[in-house]
Amino acid sequence: MTGPAPLALSMGEPAGVGPEIIAAAWTALKAQGPVFVVVGDAALLRAQGRPVQTVLTVADAAAVFGRAIPVLDIPLPAAVVAGRPESANAGAVADWIEQAVNLVLSGEASGVVTAPIAKAPLYAAGFRFPGHTEFIAELTADAPFPGTRGPVMMLTAKDLRACLVTIHSPLAEVPELVTVERVCRTARVVHEALKRDFGVATPRLALAALNPHAGEGGAIGLEEVEVLAPAVEILRAEGIAITNPLPADTLFHDDARASYDAVVCLYHDQALIPVKTLDFWGGVNTTLGLPVIRTSPDHGTGFDIAGKGVARADSLIAAIRLAGQMAAARAAL
Template sequence: MIEGPTGPRPLVVTMGDPAGVGPEIIAKGWEALKTQRQSVLAPAPLPFAVLGDAATLAKQGMPVEAVYSASEAFQVFNRAIPVIDQPVPRPVTAGQPDPANAPMVADWIERAVDMILSGEAAGMVTAPIAKAPMYAAGFRFPGHTEFIAELTSDMPFIGTRGPVMMLTAQDLRACLVTIHVPIDQLPELITAERVTRIARVVHESMKRDFGIAKPRLAMAGLNPHAGEGGSIGLQETTILRPAAEQLRGEGIDITDPLPADTLFHEEARKRYDAHICLYHDQALIPVKTLDFWGGVNATLGLPIVRTSPDHGTGFDIAGKGVARADSFIAAVKLASDMAAKRATR
């Protein structure tokens, strides 16, 4: 149990786009996690309170109970989903996002951050949002990650500040140097400055958020065979290897760039605590191959703990009762673990 200034601190969950699968995976996840918390056979993840539209969540067939503060989750969680009700202005139709509701979706995120910074909550789990209705409503950030980074930009933070996106699946932690950029832009975006900053964030997070005293980092190469001595590309010799040498000079245990096609199998994963991946698919393909349903997106290098399911809003299946909550459940567990590690430092 994580203590705050006014008592134990739970997690806070933001509903995401209410027309997507967010309400369904939250309800299914609550049912599974409630059962786990009642078991004595496994460590219990933190309970959570939901910031969202209570009427939409109540349609999922699970008991819902209105609360006024996140701390009430400890009393309510075993019998109902605790919800801090902030209704959307327009009725929600599953599968049909409405830009009129997007400002409230953003408000849920902002209030969740405020609750963590004030000590009311230990961390946040964000259900998926859809960019198009958010942009139509004037949202100016690429996504959750950048918005939360902006909301926490004035808060004190010891160490190298992110945000850095990390995708996890089982024993794989894949951390991204670039995210949603075209392949033809990679050579100009993968700089020594960017790579070393990302590696520092990951190294510090492994210690702070995962309790690993001496993190071992693997750096993926950009080109096939990690450039093969410059015969299949020069970035490894001109940018990545010098960056790795600089980081080792700072006391960070990191490899020279390694061929990505041999970096993620079971034996290789045992040798490293985290992987520095240079572009989106280099990280996402191994993560989703290893555990398609249970991957988690975590943001490193921020003053708060934030995780998210590694999938989108699923408008095509919203309201059909078929969405799986595996990734949401894993995100709650990871946020619980990260918050607990921070609380002991």
């Protein structure tokens, strides 16, 4: 297998489904790749019943990958019980993420894939970030980046790329948070990422409206008139192809998806409902606008099913494949 450097896959919450879906993903990808190296606890991964080999460098992973899961071993300090997170292991979980990011910043790895984390044990141990996205943004803040800085969250499912202006904000706060500046920054990040990371030469963006029927000219809300239309005007003046704000209820059917390369959505469920309807098991969360490529499965730690052997690896497999495709696109620039 040739191509970009291996991906760095952080193991995530050790008491969740991460170890088992990583093992399943390796089984699915060992013949064709993309090659990845796990940053985590080798003993925990070995307990999943797949061959595991510790490596000293990322460069060693390619020679190992076809016969065993390559692991940069950073052992956990406390025992792991499936389904029961332990805050004593939170420091190691954060360290795995940081090490994976550093491997990409140093050029040893081509992208980061993150298995799901549990926020409560991390917070109990003093972790001060809302999640992966903000932590990785902080870790890469000083790295050079020739574009508009994110982070912007993109969710992908089949042929849909849905990007978010606001993420985990209460719905009552969304109208105030959707500003001309935020819409423009999100669209710039997405436009640049489509060219840089997805090989789309002339990106076409769609913009979802906030109100029903796109506000009916101001009769059902003024955000389309006062915020979204001015943002569209600014973006078009910069050469970005973007639609007028369109009713969200007509943006996601088959013919509509064929008319754009990505859609800019204004709040969480506006993007997540169509993504999970299209491909509930295979959706991917991608962070755009950072010096490192980062993808993750679009699901949580699954404490209720951890250790039972029933967790599906579809989303992690899709995340690894997408990270490999994005790394290849960046390498081709």
